[in-house]
Amino acid sequence: MFDFHFVYSDGNTYDIKGVNKIMIQTPSNLKEVSGDSILTTQLPLKTTYLYTANGCFTVSGTNLMVIDVLKQEN
DSSP states (O other): OOEEEEEEESEEEEEEEEEEEEEEEOOOSSEETTTTHHHHHHSSOEEEEETTTTTTEEOOOTTEEEEEEEEEEO
């Protein structure tokens, strides 16, 4: 699982922990990324959908500046 930290141009930050899958927009469609592929996929500064065991989160890409991804230790 992974922890995500989002930073916006207005100084707001958001943290989402325990992510096991994400959906990102590619030029042609939505792409599902899971497992260690999350660490090697270029993440666009656009709307991202994150899935955890407890729910689904949508993070807006508007004014998004930084996405940090950390793998949780087992």
